[in-house]
Amino acid sequence: MVFNIRDNDNRRVKTDYPRSIEKWKHVWIPMSDGAKLAATIWIPEDAHDNPVPALLEYLPYRKNDFTAIRDSARHPYFAGHGYASIRVDIRGTGDSDGVLLDEYLKQEQDDCLEVLDWIQEQPWSTGSVGMFGKSWGGFNSLQVAARKHPALKTIITLCSTDDRYADDVHYRGGNIMGQDMLWWASTMFAYNARPQDPTVVGDNWKTNWLDRLNTRPFVESWLSHQRRDDYWKHGSVSEEYTDVDIPVFAVSGWQDGYTDAVFRMLENLPNAKGLIGPWAHEFPEVAIPEPAIGFLQECLRWWDQWLKGIDTGIKEEPQLLSWIQDSELPEVTYEQRPGKWVADQTWPSTNVTNQSFWLSDGKLVQHVTDEEKTVISGMQEHGYYAGVFCPFGQPGDLPADQRLENGKSVIFTSDPLGETIELLGKPVFHADLSTDQENAILAVRLCDKAPTGESTLISWGMLNLTHRDSHEFPEPLEPGKRYNVEIGLDVLGQQIPAGHCLEVSVAPTYWPQAWPSPKPVTLSLYSGAETHLDLPVRTPQRKDASWQEHFERPEISEIMEREIIREEERTRDLIHDTINDAWTLYDYSDEGQRRLPENGMEYGSINKNTYTIKGNDPLSAKATCEWDLTVGRGAWQTRLKTYSEMTSDEETFYLTNTMTAFENEEEIFNKTWQKNIPRDHV
Known part of the structure; x- marks a missing residue:
């Protein structure tokens, strides 16, 4: 899972904006229980004299290193056009206090409501807020919208779902996702264990790190709920669509895993519009396959309409804009997908x-x-x-x-x-x-x-x-x-x-x-x-031709400086042992290592996943996922190595998760969690 910005000659890098901006680092947002959440804010310099609406992206992926490059591509862009663009680390992640115990907990939503309260109270804020995000940030934008905070006026949700059971990485069609259930759990197992930055939080970082290292693997909860019970209904806005009554811009791509949700949201949310391109699980201004679009400009049109009251034409536009892909011969990677933009005034469409x-x-x-x-x-x-x-x-x-x-x-x-x-x-x-x-x-x-x-x-x-x-x-x-x-x-x-x-x-x-x-x-x-x-x-429509030039050339902010310590590498190898009729897929992703001169942070990751099965023996299925993560600066270096495994027999699933942590190459933590979970109609 790479958070990076791809080179693209078609993209325009913006350095001049209508309003000069400042970047406020290490802003602390207090919670009512005494905890603090860490934030970075990009804001117009004159916002105290000329208050602005706010935009919130609320993620567990570490704003000061892991998403810093991607954050630099869009948050300054929004600020330069008259918004306070706020990036907050969820409780238990990055430099924020606490530990993260699972996905999309009520605590996560409650904290976000307090963040919205805090934004309303700031002298630079007009009191109107929009939320946005891709994947986790898209999910919690929907979930918080359902909580009906008066400051939250609209959201842009990308690559997200309205149904956490039927349409996510855990289960599909009532089946356990063999390739994704353990992989995503192993990802968060490793991500959650990364430490706070001592230069930001002080000496308490080590105590908090040990707490994070002791967090139980999420997969144990996910696999304990094999049917659509209250565990999955929580956070699924499909349980009561009418709770989300603010304008929603739902975005995805044909290669994304969450495209179905766009159609359901258009059918069920009272104020939703949709956009679907040819893209993978990424923001449309940087995504492949091409064509990428001027998505940040589209976001500004959306924000200006619903947060500033400017008529940008959004209200009159069709409910769904989508890219009809031309037929292509099969490839495991497409850089481009030829096709055309089409517009459907409503969904379901009479076309x-x-x-x-x-x-x-x-x-x-x-x-x-x-x-x-x-x-x-x-x-x-x-x-x-x-x-x-x-x-x-x-x-x-x-x-x-x-x-x-x-x-x-x-x-x-x-x-x-x-x-x-x-x-x-x-x-x-x-x-x-x-x-x-x-x-x-x-x-x-x-x-x-x-x-x-x-x-x-x-x-x-x-x-x-x-x-x-x-x-x-x-x-x-x-x-x-x-x-x-x-x-x-x-x-x-x-x-x-x-x-x-x-x-x-x-x-x-x-x-x-x-x-x-x-x-x-x-x-x-x-x-x-x-x-x-x-x-x-x-049925193709004559008006489709008028939408081919609708989107502007992609624009992004100037990307922050970064140094490449180790390049990325990806391999996927399928091996068939013909003697034993055993099939094994090896999926290896070295996401590289980078250094950010702005704060000196160095970070990198390597992920190895293996999926094995023997012919005519379903009980031979085995998934293993390994991570090797590094985060550090100068003489302070940390490393995490994890191993996750899932197997089964006719009655039971068997889980093993091991975490090993190092400080300056000295092992300071090692623990294995094992859990057996009965099969429940799977």
Whole structure:
């Protein structure tokens, strides 16, 4: 997970602004319980005489080092245009007091409400505040908006979710995310253990560091809640959409893991607009694939409208602007995705209609067929070429040519399309099926097959079939009994050219995206009226042409000076041990090491993840994640090494997490947490 700024000749670096700015470092925001939160504030120099609205980004990722480069790209930009742009470390992270015990706790929200109180009371503040953020900051912007603080007038939420159970890195379709559940937990296990800066907080840093090192791994809580219970309902604004009644700008990209949430927010939030580009999990002014856009200018239009009362035209614009991607041959990394911008006045859109395809005898056809039975045996290694769930734009993140997967599932292929179609929205797969086990997965892939044979993954979905009726109250399957189930695939904005074919893949396995069922599964799929794929086909509009030049050239602030100590490196290697029929994916990411001359901080990280399984043995699934983090300055250097492991048998999950900490290369802490957690319908 790299927080950096990519070089881009198309980007304009701004150094002159309408208002001169100051940067206030190490600002302390007091909490009612005596704790202090650490903040950096960029603000117009004359704000005491001419008060300004405030913008808040509230994150656990360390403002003084780990996100300092990315913060420098946009916070000064907002300040130069007449805002106090505030970056706060969440309690237990960076230089803020305390420890962070889990994601999105009520404490996190309560603290944020006190931050909003504090902003209102400042002499430089007009009392109007907007929140923004990507990922964690996008999540808590939504969650705090639901708390209805009177100062919070609007939010911009990027790459976020409204449903913490159904649409995040822990569970999808009731399945444990085999590649992400442990990885993200291991990430926060390591991140949370980094110390405060002694030059900022004083001698107490060491006591606080030992407290942070003793924080239990989040994965133990996440895996203890395998169904959609109150643990996941907390922080999910989908529980009561009407609580978020302020204007919301929801932003994502087709490569992001959270694009579905934009569509749900447009449908359910009373004052929401959406933007979806071709991007990975990143801000659109710096993201790949290109085209990047002048997103900071769009943010200013949004802030000016809702925080300054300036009519910027935002209110009259369509509810959704999205990038329809041209068909491309499969690549594990795209620098660009050709396509076009389209506008839909409302969502759901009157420009989108449903088109159905039925499955029969290896074909996708546009008419109901006679019933026939297709037997599908699970191959445990199916899914290794799926790419990562939530790409950050690193090399190798994306799915490979799906011909590498197709022999491990059953494929249904359409005839070549007679005319080009454009898809926008959520495909839905309906299946009439039975299984030979009480616990089973259904995984569906949708691909664009070129006339030359290459198969590009354009959408996918999966369902734990014990969750067919409810994520809150799962029920075992009755072997041999037929069920009608529905799977929503990931939303997409995709052109399929004439002459190309559509492919649908069906399988009862998808490792490492989904943790395997406890026993090998044979799935029976019955064709006929109930088994079909619904596709959202968008009719092109003449007005679409007027949106192609809507966005300005990307602008950012001048990036803070940084020195590269160690360059980044990324590899993803899949090894098949043919003698033992064992498959192992090695995912290695050296995110480099940097030094910031502004404060002398040095920081770096290396992450190694391994996902292993043997053919026809779901209980051989094993995930391991390792981190090696460094933070220091001069003669003060700290290092963290972590190891996390997850395995299972038919009844139980087994977790091991080990933390080792060093101060100036001397080991000062070593602890292992082990926990066994019963399987609950997974």
